[in-house]
Amino acid sequence: MGRASPLLLVLLALGFFFATYNLLTLVIQYKDSSSGFGSGTSDPVTRMPANLRKLGESNLKFHVALTATDAPYSQWQCRIMYYWYKKMKNMPGSDMGKFTRVLHSGKGDHLMDEIPTFVVDPLPEGLDRGYIVLNRPWAFVQWLEKATIEEEYILMAEPDHIFANPLPNLAHGDNPAGFPFFYIKPTEHEKVVRKFYPEEKGPVTDVDPIGNSPVIIKKSLLEEISPTWVNVSLRMKDDPETDKEFGWVLEMYAYAVASALHGVRHILRNDFMLQPPWDLEVGKRFIIHYTYGCDYNMKGKLTYGKIGEWRFDKRSYLSGPPPKNLTLPPPGVPESVVRLVKMVNEATANIPGWDSLNSD
Numbered sequence: 274m275g276r277a278s279p280l281l282l283v284l285l286a287l288g289f290f291f292a293t294y295n296l297l298t299l300v301i302q303y304k305d306s307s308s309g310f311g312s313g314t315s316d317p318v319t320r321m322p323a324n325l326r327k328l329g330e331s332n333l334k335f336h337v338a339l340t341a342t343d344a345p346y347s348q349w350q351c352r353i354m355y356y357w358y359k360k361m362k363n364m365p366g367s368d369m370g371k372f373t374r375v376l377h378s379g380k381g382d383h384l385m386d387e388i389p390t391f392v393v394d395p396l397p398e399g400l401d402r403g404y405i406v407l408n409r410p411w412a413f414v415q416w417l418e419k420a421t422i423e424e425e426y427i428l429m430a431e432p433d434h435i436f437a438n439p440l441p442n443l444a445h446g447d448n449p450a451g452f453p454f455f456y457i458k459p460t461e462h463e464k465v466v467r468k469f470y471p472e473e474k475g476p477v478t479d480v481d482p483i484g485n486s487p488v489i490i491k492k493s494l495l496e497e498i499s500p501t502w503v504n505v506s507l508r509m510k511d512d513p514e515t516d517k518e519f520g521w522v523l524e525m526y527a528y529a530v531a532s533a534l535h536g537v538r539h540i541l542r543n544d545f546m547l548q549p550p551w552d553l554e555v556g557k558r559f560i561i562h563y564t565y566g567c568d569y570n571m572k573g574k575l576t577y578g579k580i581g582e583w584r585f586d587k588r589s590y591l592s593g594p595p596p597k598n599l600t601l602p603p604p605g606v607p608e609s610v611v612r613l614v615k616m617v618n619e620a621t622a623n624i625p626g627w628d629s630l631n632s633d
Contacts, residue, residue, distance in 0.1 A: 334370035335426035349594035350432035367439035449490035451483035451539035484525030573605020
């Protein structure tokens with residue numbers, strides 16, 4: 274596998290850096306609002322129909338599916354994710370079924386024998402306009418059409434997810450389960466949302482504050498929603514106002530709108546996922562999403578938007594995997610960040626050939 278030029282890596286790193294930190298103001302407001310979810314002292318369910326609360330969990334197996342590319346940056350994250358899937362799959366409380374990496378690079382890679390993989394085609398050249406996650410809905414359309422999927426439900430996941438606790442099926446019948454993202458606010462963007470979700474369809478509050486991942490959804494529902502998700506994503510990207518307003522979360526809004534167009538409402542579960550460094554404890558939550566950089570000084574204080582004396586940021590490893598045995602955070606850093614680094618270290622210590630990821 275060829276290596277990217279140093280200039281390209283620098284430009285990519287800068288782009289990732291600004292994409293991460295342009296939401297800092299919202300994040301700072303958010304970090305206190307989610308306290309208590311990990312400890313079990315607060316109700317983790319933001320919204321669920323009353324009749325479903327009486328039913329408990331569904332106990333039906335779900336297929337774990339994540340979309341990915343063949344870039345080294347995606348590959349090492351997928352390897353860690355798959356390691357923790359295998360550890361959690363058969364633990365008490367888990368409803369995980371089989372696993373598929375939906376690879377939308379159009380060709381196989383050297384992880385095909387390590388991770389169960391289904392190869393699909395990317396969008397035609399130029400259609401994603403450099404916004405690579407537009408390939409995600411198109412990848413799901415192809416996979417659902419061509420693959421044999423035994424489970425009735427599907428978990429849509431991402432490479433930068435780590436299973437921190439055994440995950441049950443949080444969905445109920447035709448009510449999927451999703452995670453409420455603090456920065457997905459359809460009601461605050463009603464003018465733009467109405468371009469794709471007209472008034473005759475219902476109130477804007479019918480558009481859930483979610484993305485497509487993590488979501489546990491009935492396979493038959495996802496088969497209905499996915500083509501609409503593709504269509505809405507491309508239409509949003511083609512509209513300059515929408516593209517500017519939604520930016521890097523455009524595809525997330527597209528899934529939320531597509532679901533609403535099909536009359537699908539999601540059970541909103543705050544315990545579905547946590548996002549270090551803003552969520553301080555893992556507790557009973559199920560997935561660690563390490564999309565944000567974790568930067569601290571040596572006194573354990575978070576340095577907002579500034580590279581810390583100690584840091585863990587997945588974007589530091591664009592061209593290859595992180596080394597084994599990463600240095601643990603200094604005293605005072607939240608348990609969620611410590612747990613994240615320990616889980617990464619355990620995976621890299623036990624995955625065969627970790628240091629040879631970039632070999633052909």
